[in-house]
Amino acid sequence: MAAPAALTLPSPQLIEALSQFFRLLSEPTRLQLLCQLKHGGAMDVASLIEATGFSQSHISRQLGQLQRAGLVSCERDGVRLIYALADPLVEELCNLVQGRMRQRLEQQLQQLPAL
Amino acid sequence: MAAPAALTLPSPQLIEALSQFFRLLSEPTRLQLLCQLKHGGAMDVASLIEATGFSQSHISRQLGQLQRAGLVSCERDGVRLIYALADPLVEELCNLVQGRMRQRLEQQLQQLPAL
DNA sequence: GTGCATAATTCCTTTAGCGTCATAGAGTTC
DNA sequence: GAACTCTATGACGCTAAAGGAATTATGCAC
Numbered sequence: 497m498a499a500p501a502a503l504t505l506p507s508p509q510l511i512e513a514l515s516q517f518f519r520l521l522s523e524p525t526r527l528q529l530l531c532q533l534k535h536g537g538a539m540d541v542a543s544l545i546e547a548t549g550f551s552q553s554h555i556s557r558q559l560g561q562l563q564r565a566g567l568v569s570c571e572r573d574g575v576r577l578i579y580a581l582a583d584p585l586v587e588e589l590c591n592l593v594q595g596r597m598r599q600r601l602e603q604q605l606q607q608l609p610a611l
Numbered sequence: 612m613a614a615p616a617a618l619t620l621p622s623p624q625l626i627e628a629l630s631q632f633f634r635l636l637s638e639p640t641r642l643q644l645l646c647q648l649k650h651g652g653a654m655d656v657a658s659l660i661e662a663t664g665f666s667q668s669h670i671s672r673q674l675g676q677l678q679r680a681g682l683v684s685c686e687r688d689g690v691r692l693i694y695a696l697a698d699p700l701v702e703e704l705c706n707l708v709q710g711r712m713r714q715r716l717e718q719q720l721q722q723l724p725a726l
Numbered sequence: 727g728t729g730c731a732t733a734a735t736t737c738c739t740t741t742a743g744c745g746t747c748a749t750a751g752a753g754t755t756c
Numbered sequence: 757g758a759a760c761t762c763t764a765t766g767a768c769g770c771t772a773a774a775g776g777a778a779t780t781a782t783g784c785a786c
Contacts, residue, residue: 505650508639510709515639517708522634523774524626535620541733551776556734558774566715575732575783585711589704593632594625596700600681638744656763669745671764690753690762 520565521586525550526558530567530586538580540573635680636701640665641673645682645701653695655688 506514521527525548532547533539539547545555559579562568569582621629636642640663647662648654654662660670674694677683684697 503650506646511639511642511646513712514705514708515637515642517712518633518642518704519637522630522637524623524630525774527626527630527633531621531626535618552733553735553777554775560734572783575730577733583711585707588707589633590629592700592703593629596698597628597632634743640744666746667763668747668765672745675764687753690760692763 517565520561520567521589523558525554526562527590529555529558529562530581533568533579533581534587538578540576540578542576544579632680635676635682636704638673640669641677642705644670644673644677645696648683648694648696649702653693655691655693657691659694 521530528548529544532544536543536547541552541555541559544559545552548555559568559570563570563579567581567583567586568579570577570579572578636645643663644659647659651658651662656667656670656674659674660667663670674683674685678685678694682696682698682701683694685692685694687693
């Protein structure tokens with residue numbers, strides 16, 4: 497049986513893999529694409545371009561990265577490619593972080609001296 | 612009552628804030644520092660420098676970023692500064708991502724044709 | 727086949743951030 | 757006070773990645 501995770505230091509490979517994953521979410525464009533897909537369901541590239549306002553090449557590249565990471569899936573519909581969310585993890589992570597932000601702000605609010 | 616989150620598109624400010632948070636975790640150095648603090652409890656800067664092998668200025672800067680984000684706290688002990696984890700969220704996030712990695716690998720393993 | 731659409735890829739420039747060296751600040755000891 | 761240790765900050769080069777324009781690939785209609 498393996499030692500408890502809390503007592504073992506993560507390997508450099510794991511650190512690297514984790515940081516690469518978080519790096520995917522560290523770019524507003526990619527996060528925006530994921531949110532759009534969450535909001536609008538499956539969408540083709542043209543719609544995502546219009547929704548985000550970025551160039552076609554940029555969107556295509558970012559979608560490629562998300563797809564290689566398995567966060568997004570893609571299927572053809574005639575001449576168009578329809579992308580869709582492929583993993584609910586992103587939303588979970590965002591909700592956790594957002595909850596933390598709310599918590600911190602409430603804390604700061606309480607520590608602010610009343611008038 | 613506010614609309615369900617799934618139906619509203621996150622504001623650009625929220626997207627930006629989320630991406631900035633994830634950016635903190637997208638750097639191996641910072642993730643390594645957080646893991647070290649998780650593993651070894653509160654540590655002074657010198658120990659963190661030795662544990663990571665980076666230069667003093669680099670470590671100091673990364674610790675500063677983590678502290679401003681509230682992920683790490685810091686108190687003086689004489690001439691030394693002792694840093695400690697200030698938020699369990701990072702570990703939660705890492706565990707979630709790690710679980711997803713395991714899941715994906717198991718999936719790939721099953722799809723691999725047997726000999 | 728040609729022509730027309732959509733999307734991926736190849737270049738390119740520019741920018742953000744890592745990482746180090748040198749310096750300045752803060753705290754202790756004498 | 758001076759001398760010393762520990763940490764933060766300024767200045768700088770360097771590399772990775774964003775972002776766009778142009779090109780190429782892919783699929784459909786004809």
